[in-house]
Amino acid sequence: MVFILFKGALVNVAEPAVTLRNVRAGYGPHEVLGGITAEVPAARSTAVVGANGAGKSTLLNVIAGIQPISSGTLHRTGRLRAAYATQHSEVSGELPITVRATVTMARWAHRGPWRRLTARDRTIVEDCLEQLDIAAIADQPLGALSGGQRQRTLVAQALAQQSDLLLLDEPAAGLDLHAQTLIDEALDATVRGGATVVRITHDLAVARRAAHCLLLRDGRLLAEGPPSAVLSRERVAVGWGLPEE
Numbered sequence: 001m002v003f004i005l006f007k008g009a010l011v012n013v014a015e016p017a018v019t020l021r022n023v024r025a026g027y028g029p030h031e032v033l034g035g036i037t038a039e040v041p042a043a044r045s046t047a048v049v050g051a052n053g054a055g056k057s058t059l060l061n062v063i064a065g066i067q068p069i070s071s072g073t074l075h076r077t078g079r080l081r082a083a084y085a086t087q088h089s090e091v092s093g094e095l096p097i098t099v100r101a102t103v104t105m106a107r108w109a110h111r112g113p114w115r116r117l118t119a120r121d122r123t124i125v126e127d128c129l130e131q132l133d134i135a136a137i138a139d140q141p142l143g144a145l146s147g148g149q150r151q152r153t154l155v156a157q158a159l160a161q162q163s164d165l166l167l168l169d170e171p172a173a174g175l176d177l178h179a180q181t182l183i184d185e186a187l188d189a190t191v192r193g194g195a196t197v198v199r200i201t202h203d204l205a206v207a208r209r210a211a212h213c214l215l216l217r218d219g220r221l222l223a224e225g226p227p228s229a230v231l232s233r234e235r236v237a238v239g240w241g242l243p244e245e
């Protein structure tokens, strides 16, 4: 057993943060995940990759506990509710809420709606605004932001939850280099702090920097392990249905 200290509690990082055994899930009669067996290592970064429609978001939703499974087992070792950053296109830009209020919502999950936020809560919110370089637009409503600014706000919200499991659905898609770098650095710092990060990405260069990689195809796990092995030329060809050379 190998323990690290995460926010005052010992975490056994030799045990996976998430273990899926033969997990099936879908939407009504449409089965999307056809029996996934996989592990997410604790206190590491995991990249989830695969072609459009492979089932990546469905898998992330299953891990988040948002999507019910129809059979199989899902085991999580963490003690905190997972933090989840969805794609900004999933969030209405019409919501009459500012950037700071959006990030602050993450702290209400800790306090409950009837309790006051503490000075520490406010410090965490301001730190996350700074980390994603959105402090200058903190008082603007979400609807006034560009897609990339809204995406950074959602990542800042997930970071502010300070969970031991951070799930992100294409957090850097469509972002400029500056924003991508900010997100990469923030996620690296989160892993160094002892949290587990699971990130869907279509950017194989990003996936190659992760510690662990899950490659999906048609709702099944094609490969799992270090990105150098999972993202071999042959597997990429199979995963994305590319012609073999």
Ligand SMILES: Nc1ncnc2c1ncn2[C@@H]1O[C@H](COP(=O)(O)OP(=O)(O)OP(=O)(O)O)[C@@H](O)[C@H]1O
Residues within 6 Å of the ligand: 027, 030, 032, 050, 051, 052, 053, 054, 055, 056, 057, 058, 059
């Ligand atoms: N809410 C839903 N209701 C019904 N079917 C859905 C729903 N969400 C996803 N699906 C279907 O599940 C399958 C997998 O979708 P999912 O979004 O998990 O794939 P993905 O790998 O994340 O794709 P992408 O790279 O395009 O985001 C697709 O066939 C999709 O049409």
